Amino acid sequence: MIDPIELSIQVRNQVSKNDKRKYYRFRKTRFYAGCATADCLGCNLRCAYCWGQKKVWNPNKYGEYYTSTEVNQKLVNMKLPLVRLSGGEPTISKTHLLSLISLIPEETLFILETNGILLDEDFVEKLSQFHNLYVRVSLKGVDELTFEKITGAKGIYFHNQINALKLLKQYNVKNRAALLPDFFTDEQIKSLGILNLEYEQLIAYPFVVKNLEKKGIKIIRNS
Numbered sequence: 001m002i003d004p005i006e007l008s009i010q011v012r013n014q015v016s017k018n019d020k021r022k023y024y025r026f027r028k029t030r031f032y033a034g035c036a037t038a039d040c041l042g043c044n045l046r047c048a049y050c051w052g053q054k055k056v057w058n059p060n061k062y063g064e065y066y067t068s069t070e071v072n073q074k075l076v077n078m079k080l081p082l083v084r085l086s087g088g089e090p091t092i093s094k095t096h097l098l099s100l101i102s103l104i105p106e107e108t109l110f111i112l113e114t115n116g117i118l119l120d121e122d123f124v125e126k127l128s129q130f131h132n133l134y135v136r137v138s139l140k141g142v143d144e145l146t147f148e149k150i151t152g153a154k155g156i157y158f159h160n161q162i163n164a165l166k167l168l169k170q171y172n173v174k175n176r177a178a179l180l181p182d183f184f185t186d187e188q189i190k191s192l193g194i195l196n197l198e199y200e201q202l203i204a205y206p207f208v209v210k211n212l213e214k215k216g217i218k219i220i221r222n223s
């Protein structure tokens with residue numbers, strides 16, 4: 001069973017060098033009606049449905065290191081009203097992330113996609129200084145058991161995700177929770193008690209379906 005905090009430390013050593021972080025792609029995407037996206041490498045979970053796992057879980061094999069200034073330049077050069085960090089888990093390299101957000105022009109909305117595991121009070125307080133920040137927390141289960149099955153990480157860390165949402169609200173950081181609904185009943189989803197939950201979409205590559213089957217995770221509806 002994975003300990004995501006320990007794994008974060010291990011992965012940080014592979015993807016961070018001073019202010020630099022490893023990325024494998026910069027692209028224009030149609031999400032949020034068009035946004036400049038940087039995909040980072042390295043994650044602290046091992047989700048059964050992770051479609052980017054080949055690269056994201058193998059940061060030694062892929063990508064290059066970029067400073068926050070270089071990443072900012074690449075994103076701003078795409079000349080879109082929104083920028084987004086995605087791919088792996090951006091919060092693994094907190095210094096790089098804070099530096100990058102501080103460089104993004106204030107009129108550009110910065111979308112941080114995260115699993116929320118590392119969003120403790122100290123970090124959320126630091127994030128709250130940025131008024132052009134929007135944090136999207138991707139929930140990986142509806143309780144400890146489902147979180148554990150999906151992520152391969154200790155169930156207790158499910159509460160980090162829920163706590164991250166509470167802290168973001170407490171510190172007035174714009175945020176929204178997201179969930180891939182395919183594995184849960186309406187009752188299970190309702191039990192989260194989260195209004196305005198965004199539904200993610202399962203990208204059912206054959207290797208993803210195989211991984212889900214191997215872990216005994218059943219698709220009970222289509223997102």
Ligand code: SF4
Pocket residue numbers: 043044045046047049050051052053056087088089115
């Ligand atoms: S949190 Fe995202 S990047 Fe990390 S393993 Fe899960 S799906 Fe992949």
